[in-house]
Amino acid sequence: MAAATPTSYTDQIEYTNEMAEFSPEVVEEMRSHVAKYPPERSRSALIPLLFVIQRERGWIDNPGVNYLAKFLNIEVTDVWETATFYSMFNLKPVGRHHIQICKTLSCKIMGEPEITGHICSKLGIKPGETTADGKYTVSLVECLGSCGTAPMMQIGFDFHEDLTIEKVDGMLDELA
Ligand code: FES
Structure with a gap:
């Protein structure tokens, strides 16, 4: 079966x-x-x-x-x-940098799909996946309570708000 x-x-x-x-x-x-x-x-x-x-x-x-x-x-x-x-608890192993992107309404309207697409294409993974070197995991999560500064994401315990493609590139460069 x-x-x-x-x-x-x-x-x-x-x-x-x-x-x-x-x-x-x-x-x-x-x-x-x-x-x-x-x-x-x-x-x-x-x-x-x-x-x-x-x-x-x-x-x-x-x-x-x-x-x-x-x-x-x-x-x-x-x-x-x-x-x-709670999405803050990982039910499977995650990479050293866990990038949790808010996918709820305010963030979605303010550009979450573009941010997610950009991050995933840079890292070569889809949401829910971890890079082969175990360095990054990308997850889509529900509202993280920072709707006024959408779009936003959390990396580890830190919030990153008012995201733009340029800001995201700077963050990924810092993590590299
Ligand atoms: S909708 Fe994204 S933080 Fe609330």
């Missing part, structure tokens, strides 16, 4: 029982996030803990999610629910 065509993020996740391991320092950091919340609300630390998993493992992988579910004493599906909702 042919494999089903993936229709969502969750269809693309390879589920295993493997459990990630972390250094005592990282576990302590995780405990410090949990300690900010009342004991009965420890799952409120899920988002900062997902950032720790992403930093330590490069992306949100199944062993990391299994670890978090056990750490917070919640279901694995509870962790995936949050991890798959």
Whole structure:
């Protein structure tokens, strides 16, 4: 029987029982996030803990999610629910520079398609792909909350706004 065509993020996740391991320092950091919340609300630390998993493992992988579910004493599906909702969590490995271009209305009207086309053609990849050298990933994401300075994109944790082709070229030159 042919494999089903993936229709969502969750269809693309390879589920295993493997459990990630972390250094005592990282576990302590995780405990410090949990300690900010009342004991009965420890799952409120899920988002900062997902950032720790992403930093330590490069992306949100199944062993990391299994670890978090056990750490917070919640279901694995509870962790995936949050991890798959927010575009800041990477569900597959990304390049050293993750270029996230906003594709929502304001940015689209203000030139997102041209910006995306230019970046992709310069890097030789399509949205959702990573360059062969592992240096760049381009993703199209929903509104990043900076609609007044559209079109915009995020590289790593930094916003780049009021984009023009010239500005984008300068940024890509700096990253090279
Ligand atoms: S529509 Fe692009 S930041 Fe809101």
